[in-house]
Amino acid sequence: MERRRERREKGLPPLPNVERFPEVRTRFAPNPNAPLHLGQARPIVLCKEYARMYRGRFILRYEDTSPDVKAPMAEAYNWIMEDLRWLDAEPDEVYIQSDRIEIYYKYAERLLSQGSAYVCTCDPQRFRELYFAKKPCPCRDLPPETHLERWGWMLDGTYGEGEAVVRIKTDLSHPNPAVRDWPALRIKTTPHPRTGAKYRVWPLYNFSCAIDDHEMRISHVIRGKEHLVNTTRQRYLYQHLGWEYPEVLSVGRVSLEGAILSKSKIRAGVESGLYTGWDDPRLGTLMALRRRGIQPEAIRALMIELGTKPINATLTWGNIAAANRRVVEPRARRYFFVANPIRLKVRGIPHEFDPRLPLHPDHPEWGTRDFKITPIEGRFDFFISGDDLRLLEAGRGLRLMGLFNLRVQRVGEGVVEADYLSEPYSEARSLGAPLIHWLPEGEGAPTRVVMPDAATVEGLSERRCMDLKPDTVIQFERFGFVRVDDVSGGTLIAYFAHR
């Protein structure tokens, strides 16, 4: 009782039955047909974290055995690896199932010869009727020699696509029809992006996955609960082979409010041009989150918080922003970005000013951004954000942050006129004057911020921002946190993360 109360302080609960295994080995087994998305981050982070916690190993296994229905993409193998590295989930071992076909064949033959599997040549429709009635199909009870012979015909091309399939024997009276005599290998002649036409018989998910979990000595399988039935199916295979099934943690699915996580929908949108790419800010891919400046630490923290329960979780962008803000706030430098700029003409400035604004309000030691305001006959022009127009009113006070106070004279079409009032910040406070950010005329670098809905906001930012390195997350004061995407084209391109 006491013990249980302590352990949840932070981090993950202990893994069940660790003592069953010489080493904790977890695996993530994606189909390389798209980059990773937020939903997949849950099992990944859990697997990696547990491997770390128990000084075990984390294995990446590409499950690319469906050349047609879920065709692998040659680029996706690398995308996935990059996504994992970014998430700080570098795998300790990597396997590709399309390299391991012979291994699956070997086990198929063993199962066939020991009568644990059979080659079924029934019409799928017909088989369906039979298994719903809990009846064996005519192939099931044929002798192993016949099945081995048929197996040869699958391999040598005597059978065509759809004419034969290897099934694993299970309990035909199992209450769940889905587990009865499930298919293990089938004929598929579509060329594979990695192995071309070398193989015509391909294992199905439950077969290759189950074999590999054993071959790779996986101790704990952490996967989405949509695989619950698959776990039941695979246990039959382990029984036939005399293996012990690993521990299984079935975790709920993660969805993200307003974002599309479905690979097929994303692909359709990317192909039709609805999205700018797999990293369109509207998408929930890891690529997209990364581009928006979401930090891997934030994703990891979120996933660890979700934990290992079989409950589906719907995260909001607010949840993500909150987690990310915690990571990014203490280390993001502050700069001014004037969105939708309008001209501010100031008169009556008594002398030069050299405002110095901190790069981070809580870290004065980081230094300052220094400006120089040199009025000519008391006049100087600034740019301020059109979004701040709502704060301005003729006759009212206004403070330019870190500079001086003004009295607004006229709010006109695209131009605001104001008179110098005073310098002390305290006066702005007592006046209740709004504080706004600004840029001296001539200082601004053209800047475009890509917003979460893929719309863009144009404006000006401090010239020194052009020296920032891509990937840096900064805060545009009073605007929000953004990630610097590109500075090479003379325009600063940034992606908006959140406020």
Add this chain to the structure above:
RNA sequence: GCUCCGGUAGUAUAGUCCGGUCAAGUAUGCAGGCCUCUCGAGCCUGUGACCCGGGUUCGAAUCCCGGCCGGAGCACCA
């Protein structure tokens, strides 16, 4: 339709296995206040939840039964 899994505040999570310490904790959100030359951060206060109905029990978020709602699976996909 059949099979399985879930259901704690807007969202997420702790507690459920081993009933009392839970008139339910935490984070985020929201509202208000303080602080601060950002609409950031920080601090304080408030807000708000055990799906429903029975049962067992001195006592149920926790156990049992029924219902309702949600999700997943029922592919020669992964």
